Amino acid sequence: MATIVIGGGVVGLSVAYGLLKRGKEVIVLDGADDDFRASRGNFGLVWVQGKGANAPHYATWSRRSAALWSSFAQDLHAETGVDVDYQNAGGVEYFTDEAALQKQVETLSRLRDALGGDYPFDVLDHAALQERVPEIGPKVVGGIYTNMDGHVNPLYLLRALSIAVRKAGGTITTGTHVVKVDAQDRDFTVLLEDGTRIAGDALVLAAGLGAMELAHSLGFEAPIRPQQGQVLITEKLPFFLKYPSGTLRQVNEGGVQIGASKAEVGFDDDEDISTSAALAQHAIDVFPHLGQVKLLRSWAALRIMSPDGLPIYQRSPTALGASFMTCHSGITLAAAHANLMPDWVLESNAAPDVSQFSESRFHV
Amino acid sequence: MFRAMAGEDVKRPISFTFEGRTVAAAPGMSVAAALLAEGITAFRQTAVSQSERGPFCMMGTCYDCVVLINGETVQACMTPVREGLIVARVPIVTQAQAS
Numbered sequence: 071m072a073t074i075v076i077g078g079g080v081v082g083l084s085v086a087y088g089l090l091k092r093g094k095e096v097i098v099l100d101g102a103d104d105d106f107r108a109s110r111g112n113f114g115l116v117w118v119q120g121k122g123a124n125a126p127h128y129a130t131w132s133r134r135s136a137a138l139w140s141s142f143a144q145d146l147h148a149e150t151g152v153d154v155d156y157q158n159a160g161g162v163e164y165f166t167d168e169a170a171l172q173k174q175v176e177t178l179s180r181l182r183d184a185l186g187g188d189y190p191f192d193v194l195d196h197a198a199l200q201e202r203v204p205e206i207g208p209k210v211v212g213g214i215y216t217n218m219d220g221h222v223n224p225l226y227l228l229r230a231l232s233i234a235v236r237k238a239g240g241t242i243t244t245g246t247h248v249v250k251v252d253a254q255d256r257d258f259t260v261l262l263e264d265g266t267r268i269a270g271d272a273l274v275l276a277a278g279l280g281a282m283e284l285a286h287s288l289g290f291e292a293p294i295r296p297q298q299g300q301v302l303i304t305e306k307l308p309f310f311l312k313y314p315s316g317t318l319r320q321v322n323e324g325g326v327q328i329g330a331s332k333a334e335v336g337f338d339d340d341e342d343i344s345t346s347a348a349l350a351q352h353a354i355d356v357f358p359h360l361g362q363v364k365l366l367r368s369w370a371a372l373r374i375m376s377p378d379g380l381p382i383y384q385r386s387p388t389a390l391g392a393s394f395m396t397c398h399s400g401i402t403l404a405a406a407h408a409n410l411m412p413d414w415v416l417e418s419n420a421a422p423d424v425s426q427f428s429e430s431r432f433h434v
Numbered sequence: 435m436f437r438a439m440a441g442e443d444v445k446r447p448i449s450f451t452f453e454g455r456t457v458a459a460a461p462g463m464s465v466a467a468a469l470l471a472e473g474i475t476a477f478r479q480t481a482v483s484q485s486e487r488g489p490f491c492m493m494g495t496c497y498d499c500v501v502l503i504n505g506e507t508v509q510a511c512m513t514p515v516r517e518g519l520i521v522a523r524v525p526i527v528t529q530a531q532a533s
Contacts, residue, residue, distance in 0.1 A: 157529075306480075307481075308481075308524075308527035309481075310527070320529075322482070322529050324481030324528075362505055363506075364506075364507060
């Protein structure tokens with residue numbers, strides 16, 4: 071019997087890929103083109119720096135995934151011919167405000183202490199940062215570098231995963247809309263809008279914001295909300311930026327991607343000029359020469375945000391064999407979702423301990 | 435390939451340079467039209483494979499004709515010629531070259 075994965079974005083495809091590698095039959099049900107698709111709108115970071123500032127287990131989990139990313143990218147390349155351009159030279163956060171830099175240094179230092187010292191980062195003043203990144207402008211007071219960070223081309227990742235899943239024998243049905251799930255222990259029947267019924271003995275709900283529609287019927291609470299992020303992308307430029315940051319990275323094709331705003335505006339994924347202008351101003355503050363370049367596109371997308379910003383991994387309390395996975399860092403965590411989480415879905419002894427990411431943490 | 439609608443006998447009194455080469459143009463021509471009339475079809479290289487690119491749409495949509503003027507990349511098809519304009523190819527440094 072098949073494992074049904076509801077959601078054909080990066081999270082659903084990553085776990086589907088891993089399940090196929092463990093010999094499972096997998097059916098992925100992907101949504102419609104006009105669904106909210108974080109997998110197509112995201113920033114493409116494999117990011118550790120600053121994550122889990124108040125939740126060291128999330129810092130550890132992010133770092134564990136980042137450490138798996140090289141071999142994950144190599145596997146995908148070998149199996150699909152798609153190079154997702156994973157770069158792991160490290161990342162830099164740029165600061166234009168001394169107090170903000172000091173505050174972040176304190177935050178990361180506390181996190182490093184909580185992790186027993188194993189959390190490498192360098193605090194760089196303007197001069198030291200300029201040695202690594204000569205293009206920074208005078209408004210940059212300093213930065214924080216860590217070798218834990220990297221980035222990837224997220225659209226190539228999505229393509230590679232969909233090819234890899236199909237090559238491994240998985241089925242991906244696109245343009246589906248799940249109307250309801252009949253869920254009994256290890257016996258699931260998914261009803262699609264077109265009347266099709268799909269049966270499986272396990273089910274993974276990884277449908278991003280779409281999971282909100284189905285979660286309760288499967289016994290999940292899914293206390294998630296959309297958080298809008300807007301990004302800009304410039305024309306293709308001579309390559310200058312080796313290190314990505316949380317807000318600026320140069321993609322392998324030359325464009326500089328500028329992000330990322332955070333707005334609580336519900337299910338609104340329209341970009342607006344004032345947000346674009348603020349993002350552009352930040353980019354120019356860090357790299358003044360970007361003031362001369364053309365922007366080609368801007369867009370908004372919706373993050374999937376939990377109350378504490380951490381992933382949710384929850385097994386259904388009402389139907390054995392059903393699992394819920396959601397996060398706002400599907401790219402960073404893709405390697406863990408592909409390599410580690412299948413064992414959790416399959417309830418194997420090799421499963422990682424993700425109990426701290428269950429929904430019970432919201433009940434305190 | 436694009437060609438001049440008015441034929442080859444249009445007077446081209448304006449002069450500018452592309453990569454140091456002198457190009458003659460008529461008033462009202464775009465930089466792209468003037469370069470094409472001069473037989474120059476490759477304006478730039480792509481950032482990934484460094485393959486040659488030139489005008490495709492001539493109406494401001496495709497961005498395949500971008501060139502460098504006064505330190506800014508502009509669409510050659512949307513930029514009118516001016517006497518003495520210094521036009522260059524957009525420099526390309528790939529990720530592989532930089533690292």
